[in-house]
Amino acid sequence: MTLYSEVSAFTRTPGHGNRAGVVLDAAGLSEGEMQRLAAFLDAPETVFVTRMEGGLVRVRYFTPTQEVAFCGHATVALGLLLAQEGHWAGEALALETLMGRVPLRLISEAGVPRQVWMEQPRHETRPVPRELRAELAAALGLDARMVHRGLPLAAASTGLWSVFVPLLDSFLLDALEPDLEAIAQLSRQLGVGSVYAYAPLGVSRFAARDFAPVLGIPEDPVTGSAGGALLGLLAAQGRLPLRGGRACGVIYQGHVLGTPGEVEVEVEMLGDQVVAVHVGGCATVERQGTWPLR
Template sequence: MIAYCEVSAFTDTPGQGNRAGVVLEAGALSEAEMQALAAFLDAPETVFVTRMQDGAVRVRYFTPTQEIDFCGHATVALGLRLAQAGHWTGGPLVLETLVGRIPLTLEAEAGVPARVWMGQRGLETRPVALGLRRDLAEALGLDERMIHRGLPLASASTGLWSVFVPLLDSMILDGLEPDLPRIHALSDALGVVSVYAYAPVGVNRFAARDFAPAVGIPEDPVTGSAAGALLALLAREGRLPVRGDRAGGVVYQGHALGTPGEVEVEVTLAGQTVQEVRVGGRAALDREGSWTWEK
């Protein structure tokens, strides 16, 4: 019997935000067993702890259909569970992932674990050919004129690659009618995990929707790693207010699916060079259970 739990990340309300499976004792599981359990839970991602030792936790991430290199919301969910289970009291903690070592910071309120912050890898970007603007718009069910010309359209990553498509406003975002097979094909052609549409709702606040059929997720409710890449991209392009060497903001996601969540992002800059990206959020335990693999 393998113990697991389901956690709502980027929210403090169970059932909202983005659901993640968390398995704290997965050291004895095979890759096939991890994949089977992820499929059983049917959360967008499930994180498996394969080793805990000396302030470092080795993890693997699975969608219901395949292993992926990293997942932001599952990392926030894991941080909360490690703290609640007494495995993490707030000191330095590093996750060992397929994208490298990810530092975690625990923020408490009144002595209770409240928010998990995770460092992201350095920002990487790739331009998107102008000829693909129409293809991306049509894949989202839009006319190309609804793309925001003052915000960056580019592929970017701080751990996982997405293509970021800016829209004029959140009403357009809410009304998207995505063509998932076409989005899948474009994702493969661009070498990204997802097509991430976003729209401004304030000076440093954005609404977003993330479509990832290429990894078996038609629409991801709330996507921490992509939010980090988006705010880092916007900061580098001078589209966020900067105080000293810091910029930041909030991404709202999940409203279209009835599971709203919030991702907080802090970006440290040296001029227009992104030095550090941190993504933070709350999490809430949904339920706990146990599973046995039946071959």
């Protein structure tokens, strides 16, 4: 029997945010067993701890259909569970992922773990061919004139690649009727995991929706890795205010699905270069159970 937990990340409210499966003791599981358990839980991602040694935790991430290199919301969920189960009291801790080491930071209130911050893998960007902009808009169910011309349409990554499509306002975002087959085709063509539509709510606040059918996730409720990549992209292009070499912002996601959550992001800059992207959020344990090995 394998003990698993279901944890909602980027929220303090049960039933909101983004659900992740967390398995703290997966040392005895094969890759196939991890994949089957991830499919059984049917969360957007499940994180498996394969080894804990000192301040280093080795992990693997699976969607219901495949392994992925990194997942932000599952990392936040894991960090909170490690703290609640007595494995982490706030000392230096890092995850060993397929994308490299991811340092974690714990924030507690009156001795109670409340928020987990992670330094995401290296921020990267690449352009999107102009001729695909109209196709991306059409795949989202929009006319190309509804794409925001003052914000970047580009691909970026802090562990997983996404294409970021800016919209004129959040009303258009809420009304999207995506063609998931077309989004999957464009994702494969561009070598990304998702198409991430976003709209400005203020100077450093954004609403977003993330479609990842190519990963077996029609719409991801709240996406930490993509949220960090977006704010890094905006900071690098001078679209966020800088204070002391840092740009901060918040992304609101999941409201259309009835599971709202908030992703906090802090970007360290050196000139116009992104030095580091930090993503933080709350989490709440929903339930625990056991899964028989099959």
